[in-house]
Amino acid sequence: MLPIIADQVSNLVHTAGVALLSNDEHAHDVVTEHIQGVWAHEMGRHGPRNMDILRQVLAQGKPYLISDLAKAPNCLYPASIQDMRAFVGIPLVTHEAVIGVLAVASHTVLNDEDVRVLTAISDIAASAMHRATLHEQTERYAADVTQAYDATLEGWAHALELRDQETEGHSRRVVQLTIALAKAIGLSEGGMEHIRRGALLHDIGKMGVPDSVLLKPGALDDREWEIMRRHPEYAYKLLSPIAYLQPALDIPYCHHEKWDGTGYPRGLRGEQIPLVARIFAVVDVWDALCSDRPYRRAWTKEQARAYLRSQSGKHFEPRIVEVFLQSRQLGA
Known part of the structure; x- marks a missing residue:
């Protein structure tokens, strides 16, 4: 002008x-x-x-x-x-x-x-x-608000890691791997920020799980396991009223669904499961297997790769498993 x-x-x-x-x-x-x-x-x-x-x-x-x-x-x-x-x-x-x-x-x-x-x-x-x-x-104001929101999300994720006694850096690692795998699958750059936020908050629903269940050192009984399985629903209730986070909701709500329909909370099957949740499911399990936990040592990459292949078509979408395992950039 x-x-x-x-x-x-x-x-x-x-x-x-x-x-x-x-x-x-x-x-x-x-x-x-x-x-x-x-x-x-x-x-x-x-x-x-x-x-x-x-x-x-x-x-x-x-x-x-x-x-x-x-x-x-x-x-x-x-x-x-x-x-x-x-x-x-x-x-x-x-x-x-x-x-x-x-x-x-x-x-x-x-x-x-x-x-x-x-x-x-x-x-x-x-x-x-x-x-x-x-x-x-x-x-500038919008950028400042976005930065403040994202800093808050980082704080939420870190607080949950501390409470859940999660492996140090788990949230950061799964965010990086999920974005890399999403790009390898062919998702557009435009949705990466929503994917990043969803991956960062993937287990935010555990905020609604009592310490007696979340931090129990031994195996969960049937009642406790039922409570634990509700955490994706808690995530939905927590995040869905926040317009800013609605586009990021698929991962926190659906990452425990399985390709064969045996997952939770809704028993979705195949492509009923949002693509970003199917991508994240592979990454989340991979990082969990390759990290030390209080109850076991980290698996070797060979063991983790074998497990992903064994669950291809069951827990995971086969195409995503293949892309993940064949991509050198993903470190698999």
């Missing part, structure tokens, strides 16, 4: 150079947003060599016209710019705040009528610059 406005300025008053500058309140200075014409190679990101006049326009909120630059040598231009006759700075005002300056250089005289025309155009420029600023602020 700003280049179009600069072109309109040039066409209406036959200018030699146009610059649109914003007011950087943090730096207490003006910053070039768009520049064209004779200034293009002479002005940097922070505008003309001498900014006093532009700062005056910002401070007073009024146009500043120099109709004869010969009477104000070197006030705005380096010596290499020749034959400049006039300069005008127009404040860019929106909601009663000066947010920038429209600076115009001309080879010919500029008069009060030119200033009026430029002031009218400056209203459009101010509106465009204000919208652009709001858009940037909204994007």
Whole structure:
């Protein structure tokens, strides 16, 4: 939008150079947003060599016209710019705040009528610059919120690892492996962030399992096992009301389903199971087998590979097992 406005300025008053500058309140200075014409190679990101006049326009909120630059040598231009006759700075005002300056250089005289025309155009420029600023602020805010959310998710996952006495780094490893396997399967980059969050929170439903069951050192009895099998449902109840996490819900809710329909909580079979959950199931079991646990030593990779093959078509989708085992990048 700003280049179009600069072109309109040039066409209406036959200018030699146009610059649109914003007011950087943090730096207490003006910053070039768009520049064209004779200034293009002479002005940097922070505008003309001498900014006093532009700062005056910002401070007073009024146009500043120099109709004869010969009477104000070197006030705005380096010596290499020749034959400049006039300069005008127009404040860019929106909601009663000066947010920038429209600076115009001309080879010919500029008069009060030119200033009026430029002031009218400056209203459009101010509106465009204000919208652009709001858009940037909204994007920054959204990025900050996303970062805060993700930091919270990391905290949840770490807290669960500590409570569950999970192997150190299990969540981090399964996140990395799940994303790598999803890419190897051919899933698009667009969904990777949801996959990452789902993998990170895969066992978040265990927050609803009592310590007496979750931390029991021995084998679970039938009643306790029934409680443990509810943790995917607890995950669904916990995460489904959060719009931000709904696209990530398939892994926490469905990663204990099995290809042959013998899994839980719903006994889904084959392609009824969401693809990302089928991918994660392979990764989760692989990492569990290859990690030390309180009740056993880690399996060798050869043993873990043999187990995955034995469960292909039963626990796991055969295609995913083959991709996982054949991909050197996955370390299998």
